[in-house]
Amino acid sequence: MNSTDQRLASELLEQPQDTLWLADENALTFINSHQQVPATLTNRWDIFDRAQRKGAQCWFTDWDLNAALSQHNFSRIVYRVSKERPVVHHLLNQLAKQPQRWQSLILLGQKNEGIKSYADGAAKLFGNKAINKHGNDYVARFQAPPQPSGNTLNDQRYGQLRTIAEWHTTPIQSKPGTFGWQKIDEGSRFLVEQLPSVLQGLSRPPARVLDLGCGYGFLSLAGHELLPNAAWFATDNCAAALTAFEANCGAWATSFAGDRGLDGDASPLALPVDLLLCNPPFHQGFSTSGDLTEKFVRAMHQWLTPSGLALVVVNQFVGLEKRAQGLLKATQVADNGSFRVLALRR
Structure with a gap:
């Protein structure tokens, strides 16, 4: 402490x-x-x-x-x-x-x-x-003052959703309070670029997909274009992220407010999934956290079916393979010098 x-x-x-x-x-x-x-x-x-x-x-x-x-x-x-x-x-x-x-x-x-x-x-x-x-x-x-002063500080219209970008003409809604709320994350974009070839290499299309740590829902929004018939699920701890996710994906996805979508016994809040997409955070507040990465790895292990696949993007310095040892086998799919996309299987 x-x-x-x-x-x-x-x-x-x-x-x-x-x-x-x-x-x-x-x-x-x-x-x-x-x-x-x-x-x-x-x-x-x-x-x-x-x-x-x-x-x-x-x-x-x-x-x-x-x-x-x-x-x-x-x-x-x-x-x-x-x-x-x-x-x-x-x-x-x-x-x-x-x-x-x-x-x-x-x-x-x-x-x-x-x-x-x-x-x-x-x-x-x-x-x-x-x-x-x-x-x-x-x-x-x-x-506390005796009465309101009438002054305000600039909170960038905190409570209001707004369009921050488009994906193939589909507007993306976001708001303050969501991590990286003003842009499309470059790591997430890199993961989505690999998704078509990864899906082509599977024996059958995934029937159930989870966006783990969904944020405002970019991975789901982009992935749903490729897998419109799959059942989509998402989870995030952050209330602002879940609000934005519902605006972007709520018409066809089920979202959970929860600690990586696990209940008190560390079991998934829905049936296991065939495909899991994730851009895991490596920080907790003002500090970086290796423990946080390990928690996400454990959640992936819990959510995946025995033949399921997790497609994950991480910064170059995040040693996900080491943290996944004993739970998931990791294979590198792509590396652009800034981010790496890994495929993890049970």
Whole structure:
């Protein structure tokens, strides 16, 4: 547990019965190491599930604070700032509109995470600020103003879907809060380019396909053109990603909010699939995570039929083959110098 996580734990445990924790993907360290978890609002299904299992009152939303604030008033709101600026501004804007629902706000983060800039922005909304430096960490405290100031921070219209690109004339919808939300990921595009030849090499077309960690659904959208008669499934932890996926693919795909589409016993939420498509993340919040890659590999193993195939794209530096040893056999399909596409089989 690093110094920021330690400071976060101290704030969360000070008055847990009166605290609302705004918890994003940086929250796993605290949840995994503490039995007592305060009321938690999160955009991540894995955080929601783990906090709920520890007895906390929880809300899983795309950062809609009304879910919690409409039910309770909180004396303290604790938030370690997120990686994405529109998310932080969206949350601060919501708090500025409902000052009667909370008393104090505690923001935490490191200088290179933008905490000082966020604290300055919050001061414009709330009219007060107290900030202290603790080594590399900053803690900023604010009191709820007597009434809304009317000021807002630029959250890039956080709650609104918008067209960010097209795929063969089909518009792609996305929004802030989804990883890589403003573009088509080049790794995903490279994977899709390999898909026709990979499908030609199979003895029969896949009947069931899973987009693991689907994001806004590019792999499904592109893959569905090649396999329109297959049953399509998708899973993601992120509420914003699932909202965008439904807009793009909801007419013909079934999506799951969940930790890689697995239930509490690590079993798939649907029958196993013949083909799995995945561009796995290699980071968790502000940190890279080899454990995250291993979790995705284990999920692939659980989801695939005995003869199933996982087609995965990774950055050059991600050693997926090593992490797959003992579970899946990996064969390289293509390499463009930046990304590699691998075929994995049980």
